[in-house]
Structure formats: structure tokens, C-alpha cells
Amino acid sequence: xxxxxxxxxxPRCAVVVPIRSFTRAKGRLAGALDIDARRALxxxxxxxxxxxxxxHAVVVVTSDPEVAEFAEHRSxxxxxxxxxxxxxxxxxxxxxxxxxxxxxxxxxxDLPFVTDVDALVAPGRxxxxxxxxxxxxxxxxxxxxxxxxPFVFAYGxxxxxxxxxxxxxxxxxxxxxxxxxxxxxxxxxxxxAAFQRDVVDRTATATNPLAQERGPRP
Numbered sequence: 001x002x003x004x005x006x007x008x009x010x011p012r013c014a015v016v017v018p019i020r021s022f023t024r025a026k027g028r029l030a031g032a033l034d035i036d037a038r039r040a041l042x043x044x045x046x047x048x049x050x051x052x053x054x055x056h057a058v059v060v061v062t063s064d065p066e067v068a069e070f071a072e073h074r075s076x077x078x079x080x081x082x083x084x085x086x087x088x089x090x091x092x093x094x095x096x097x098x099x100x101x102x103x104x105x106x107x108x109x110d111l112p113f114v115t116d117v118d119a120l121v122a123p124g125r126x127x128x129x130x131x132x133x134x135x136x137x138x139x140x141x142x143x144x145x146x147x148x149x150p151f152v153f154a155y156g157x158x159x160x161x162x163x164x165x166x167x168x169x170x171x172x173x174x175x176x177x178x179x180x181x182x183x184x185x186x187x188x189x190x191x192x193a194a195f196q197r198d199v200v201d202r203t204a205t206a207t208n209p210l211a212q213e214r215g216p217r218p
Contacts, residue, residue, distance in 0.1 A: 013121045013144065014101040015053035016092025018061040018085055019046050019109045022070075026110070032189040043070070045110050045186070050074050052114040053107060056121075059095045061088040089153040096147050105130075105144035106153070112195050113181040120144035120182075129167035129174050132182045133160045135191075142182040145172060 019025075023035065025042045033041065046067075050058060060071040063081040071078040082091050089106045096104040105120040120130050120142060129151060132142040140159045145151045151170040154162040167174035186192055 012057065012101045013103040013105055013117075014057040014059060014092070014096030014099060014147070015105045015107050015117055015120075016059055016061060016089060016096070017046070017049050017053065017107050017109050018081070018088040018092070019064070019067045019070075020062060020081060021064045022046070022066055026186070028188055029186075029192055032192055041186070041192075042110070045112060046070065047074075048114055049107055049109045049111060050076055052111075052116050053105075056105075056117065057096070057099055057101055059092055061092050085155040086153040089155070093145075093147060101147055103144050104147045105142065107182075108141040108185055110185045110187070111141055111182060112186060113184055113198075115181060117142070117182075119177050119179050123175065127172050129163070129170070129172040130177055131160065131163050131167065131174055132177050132179050135180075135184050139185065139187075141185045142179075145170070 022039045022042045026033075026038050029038055029041075050060075059077045059079055060067065061079055061081050062068055062071070068078045077095070079091055079095055081088050092106065093104045102125060103121065105117055107114075107117060107120075119132070121144065123130060123144075127146060127149070129149070130144045131140060133139070134141050138158060138160060140155065140163050143163060145167070149170045149172055151172065152166045154166055164174045164176070184191070184195075186195055
């Protein structure tokens, strides 16, 4: 995909979306959703991520044939998953470098409210790491860094604190962006329940203007 060209001050940014599998993802939701429902959810969330990244160079990192076919159907590049999220992010950064991108954003594919990635591109060409903490302040569902910065990806529990430290070690300003749409991910049954409540509330508001909105509004 071509990069956005509406603002000459913005760098060309690649968006890396790691998607290991539609069928094996979100095992922690097994008590709330059966395997078919989990697959449908993961597929829908992945589509939202790619929609949000539209207008930028986008690459899906996967070794799953179904996901690769999904990316091809969306006219999105796909590269092999090297086996861990850290290595997938690094592989995506290398793809970004070889495609003449100045920044790289790593966007997780489980963000039900995401609509765009503008916050990840906003720093322009500065030596800035944009870090979006999840709604618990623990994980990092979205981040972006200059493609040539020696930034070390460190996903897993507590990744947000590690990424702040690694940004400093790489000589980057760590800019924390609290963004409800980029920061709300579905990992646990409680996340799924909050998302489902929000869907119900949105529907009620759409059909009844007097309905009160509730839920984790982004």
C-alpha cells in the first residue's frame, strides 16, 4: 500500500501486524467462547487492525496459511513468523527498512476499538518512541519507533515498563500515549465482557437516543 501523502512532514511509516493464527489464538477465552466463536472474533479483530492501518505500508507477520491468504485477499504483504512476538516485530522492522520507511509501528491484532494509527505517526522525524500502554498499564499493544533506532522489542507481561526503559537505552524520547482505542485489547474473559457490553450499549444508543452510554468508550 502507498504511504499517506497529505502531510509532507510525516515520515513514511510501516505498520507491522503480527497474527500467528485465527484458530489457535486467544486460548484464555476458551471458557467464554468456543473455538469457532474465537476464530470469528480473531478474524474480525485482525480485519479492524488492517483497516486502521490503511494508507500506510502494511505487513502481516505470520506462518499460518489461512492468515497469509487473508492478507493476500486484503492486498497486504505477509512475511514469515520467526516464532515469537519479539522476533516478529524485529522481522517487521527489517521489512520496513527494506521498503524505505522511516518509522515502524507494531500494532497488535486484538484491538476492538481501533480505527486509525495516526497517534503512532504523529512525532514526525524526531527521535521519539511512541508507547501506548494497555488498559491495565502493563502491556504495549501499539508502539512506534524510528526504523533505524537500536530499540529492543520486549513483549510479554510487564512489557510497557521494559519498552520505556529500552527507548531510553536507544536514545529515544519515550512519549507515552494513553489512547483508549489503541490501548484496549482483548486478552481475558473480562476484556471480552467489557467489549460485549460496549457493543450492546452502542446498539441501544443507536436505536434509542435517550439511552445512556456505558462501557469502555474509546
